[in-house]
Amino acid sequence: MIFQILTIEDFYILFTKIIVSFFCGFFIGIERTRVSAQYGARDHIFFSMISTALIVLYDKFLPVSEGFTLIIIFYTGMILFLMIGSVYRLFHENDPGYTSTLSMLLAMIVGSLTYYNEYLAIVISVIFLIILSTKKQFNRIKSLQDIEWTGTIEFIAIVVLLYILIPEGLEFYGILIKPIIIIFITILVVKYFSYFLLKSSFEKNLYYISFLGGFAHSEATTIELAEAGASSTSVWLVVQTMLIRMLIVLLIAPDLLTYALYPILLTSLVGLSGSFLILRKKETTLELSKIKNPLSLKGSLIFTGTYFLAVIVSIISNVLNFNVIIFYFVVFGMGLLSGGASSLFVATLFQTNLVNTGNGLIMLSIGLSAAVFNKLFYSTRSLRANRNKKVYFFHLLFYLLITIIILAFMTILTITIFNLSIL
Incomplete structure (x- = not known):
């Protein structure tokens, strides 16, 4: 019956996927x-091949419903088996063996992914093998003992499930969802590995810590730097x-990114250079313990909720034909909550x-300025009591005004040089 339904070519394709699933399960399980x-x-x-x-x-x-x-x-039964x-x-044994349980769940996820994208499944399996193989060495480092290894599994699961479940071409009022999901995943990758490097490093230089902390979680880093009484220059570096x-967020709009590179990179270059001159020799015992795994539900909900509300406002504004100035206020409010959501x-x-390149650059500048300004609130609210x-x-x-002024000036200069319309 199977050979009546499948062509020989389809059969070999499916057979190859089963073989790949075998090796993915092997890669994940060999260290266990x-x-x-x-x-x-x-x-x-x-578990991988069954999935x-x-x-x-x-x-x-089978029909869709069956x-x-x-x-x-089957999935419920497999999960119940692991829980039992x-x-x-x-x-x-007084040890629930969470690592093995999570690796089995990953085998299920990777097995499912193999059908859709065997190359990604192989990459995830190999990365997980490397992580588990080096876990023992990492745990010798005191600062890494607090890393949530389950966060790695959560991260992979989020990537896989979003990649599988969101179909190509899915739109919401003309907005393609899949590219936004891919950008969101890319941001998570950058934040997660910055967090990992930060936690695994012995480096105590304040410039290094502020730099990586800003990539991992800018708000949490700002709060902890203020609580520790670190120099205000370190917060400037986080910005x-x-x-x-x-810039990663703007990958969804390459044409806009082409022009946004100038004001954002030049502004950052000034800040990075200035903060380096001040912080390059400053050491600290700061551990940044408040910076948790960036794959947190709270952070994702803030990002997603802020973006979703703004999209609803934009749809209403478009239907009612509001002036583009309305978007300026929306972007500023979003920037105070989440710079990433504002830029997206x-x-x-x-x-x-809905906006042209000139207006897009102005709105980016407004949203990022708001995101920069909110660091002032976070830091002064959390500042150590013995600091003035x-x-x-x-x-x-x-410092923040320097950043905002340079960003605004370079935005206007870019619009002028390239003769971009704002009408």
């Missing part, structure tokens, strides 16, 4: 076998890394032709 964990390579291979087979049945052989029901039943195993180990990170909103407006708040406030205000 080496350390004599509860679940070894064979268990991971089994691939379920997706094949769902997509090729196939979906089958997947739910963890509970058993918790009561009998520069935040601005650089915004501007890029979305540009891609849907008034002096600190005016020093930081001076």
Whole structure:
């Protein structure tokens, strides 16, 4: 029956995917076998291949409703099996074996992904093998003992599920969803690995810590620097890394990014150079313990919620034919909450032709200026009690005003030089 439904070519394609699923399960499970964990390579291979087979049945052989029901039943059973195993180990060995349980869940996810993109599945499996293989060495570093290794699994799961579940061409009022999801994932990648480098490093130079902390989580870094009584210049540096990170967001709108590079990079260059001259020799015992894994639900909800509300406002404004000035106020409000969401909103407006390049640059400048300004609020509110708040406030205000003025000036200069319309 199978050969009547499938062509020989399709059969070999599916067979190849099953083989890839086998090796993905092997890569994920081999390290677990080496350390004599509860679940070894064979268990991971089994879970991976079962997941691939379920997706094949769902997509090729079964009606949608029956196939979906089958997947739910099997996946639920597999997850319950893992949970029972963890509970058993918790009561009998006082160790639930979360790493092995999570690696089995990853085998399920990667097995499902293999059907859609075997190359990505292989990359994820190999990366996970490397992470688990070096975990023991990493745990010798005290600062890395607090890293949530489950966060790595969560990160991979988020990437895989979003990649699989969001179909190509899905639109919401003319806004393509998949590119936005890809940009969001890219930002998570940058933030996650910045967080990892920050936690794993022995480096105590304030410039280095502020630089990486800004990439990982600018608000949390700002708060902790203020609580530790660090120089206001360190917050200025955090702002520069935040601005650089915004360039990733603008990848969704390459034409806008081409012009935005000039004001953002030149502004960041001034800030990075100035802060380097001040902080290059300053050492600190600051651990940045408040900077948690950037894959937090709270951060994602703030980003997504802010962006979603702004999109709703833009749709209403477009339907009612409001003036573009309304968008300026929306972008400023968004920037106070999330610079990333503000920049993504501007890029979305540009891609849907609701604003032109000139207005897009102005709106970017407004949103980023608001995001820069909110660091003043975060830092002064959290400043260590023995610091002179008034002096600190005016020093930081001076640095932030330099950034905002340069950003605004370079934006206007870019619009003028390239003769960009704002009408």
